[in-house]
Amino acid sequence: MYLNCESNKRLPFRNQFDSYTITDPYQVIEAFDALLNGDINRDGIIIDTLTFLMDMYESQYVLSAANTMQAWGSYQQFFKEIMQTKVAKLKVPSLFLAHTKTELNEKAMEYETSVPVKGALKNNGIEAFFSTVVAAKKVELKKLEKFANELLTITDEDRDVGFKHVFQTRITKETTGERIRSPMGMFTREQTYIDNDAQLLLDHLNNFYK
Numbered sequence: 602m603y604l605n606c607e608s609n610k611r612l613p614f615r616n617q618f619d620s621y622t623i624t625d626p627y628q629v630i631e632a633f634d635a636l637l638n639g640d641i642n643r644d645g646i647i648i649d650t651l652t653f654l655m656d657m658y659e660s661q662y663v664l665s666a667a668n669t670m671q672a673w674g675s676y677q678q679f680f681k682e683i684m685q686t687k688v689a690k691l692k693v694p695s696l697f698l699a700h701t702k703t704e705l706n707e708k709a710m711e712y713e714t715s716v717p718v719k720g721a722l723k724n725n726g727i728e729a730f731f732s733t734v735v736a737a738k739k740v741e742l743k744k745l746e747k748f749a750n751e752l753l754t755i756t757d758e759d760r761d762v763g764f765k766h767v768f769q770t771r772i773t774k775e776t777t778g779e780r781i782r783s784p785m786g787m788f789t790r791e792q793t794y795i796d797n798d799a800q801l802l803l804d805h806l807n808n809f810y811k
Contacts, residue, residue, distance in 0.1 A: 602618070602619050602621070602632060602636065602643040602645070602646045602647070603616075603618035603619065603620045603621070603646075603649065604621050604623050604628075604629055604632055604646065605620060605621065605622050605623060605649055606623045606629075606649060606651075606654040606657060607649060607653045608653075609622040618647070619641075619643060623654070623657070625657075625661065626654055626657050626658040626661065626662070626679060627679075629654060630682065630687065632646065633683065633688070633691065634687070636691060637687065637691060644693055644694075645693045645695065645696065646691070646693070646694075646695050646696070647696045647697075647698070647799075648695075648696070649698045650698040650699050651698065651699040651727065652700040652716060653700075655676070655680065655718055658676055659676060659719065662675065662676070662679075663675075673719075673720045673721075676719070676720055676722075677721050677722050680718075680722060680727075684730045694803055696799060696803075697731070701714050701715060701716055701717075701736070702714070702715065702716075702717040703778075706778065709778075711777065712778050713778040713779075714778055714779040714780070715727075715728065715779075715780050716728060716780075726780060728780040728782065731782070732782075732783070733783045733784070733787070733806065734780055734781055734782045734783070735768040735769060735770050735781060735802065736768065736769045736779060736781050737766065737767075737769075737797055738767055738768070738769045738794070739765075739766055740764060740765060740767055740769075740794060741763060741764050742760065742763055742765060748790075748791055748792070748793050748794045749791065750791040750792045750795070752795035752796060752801060752805065753794055753795050766797045767794040767795060767796065767797050768794070768796070768802060769781060769794055770783060770787075770788040770793060770794070770795060771783070771790070771792075771793045773793065784809070786809075787809050
């Protein structure tokens with residue numbers, strides 16, 4: 602079940618998803634309820650993207666509210682309802698895509714990358730609600746050669762351009778300011794970079810949790 606929160610922007614590949622265009626944030630709640638109540642049967646649910654979903658909520662329910670303080674509280678509770686009462690009960694995978702923002706932390710003198718969110722949710726960060734967070738990266742093949750593993754396939758097309766789009770699964774010394782996370786032992790050092798294939802990632806998670 603694919604929930605498109607980005608103005609029905611087309612995906613860059615062919616697919617057979619059960620797709621829905623989200624024009625009101627509460628339609629996402631309805632989608633989770635349909636899965637939880639057994640109204641429909643699907644292998645999982647994808648939110649694309651959480652960033653645009655929360656922006657949509659702000660535009661439709663916060664900026665136009667008579668009491669903006671109360672509306673920001675509802676903004677926070679909207680996300681928590683999805684995570685704590687919907688995702689927590691769902692028996693199939695939930696994938697949330699999100700855009701990130703990189704800012705310089707002048708005190709620590711390092712760049713920090715996170716999913717931007719407003720209000721009280723910003724304190725802990727959206728990522729804190731997820732057990733596994735990977736980052737989509739564009740990495741040169743020379744660097745990837747040091748991380749050969751069964752989840753990373755270098756194609757002839759990759760060799761032609763000299764780089765590959767991958768998922769980064771573990772923090773490196775260059776990315777200490779990012780919020781990549783996973784349970785201890787889920788990924789080896791060699792699996793720091795894997796194919797940017799969500800099904801491959803899900804299969805690996807299923808195997809880890811057995």
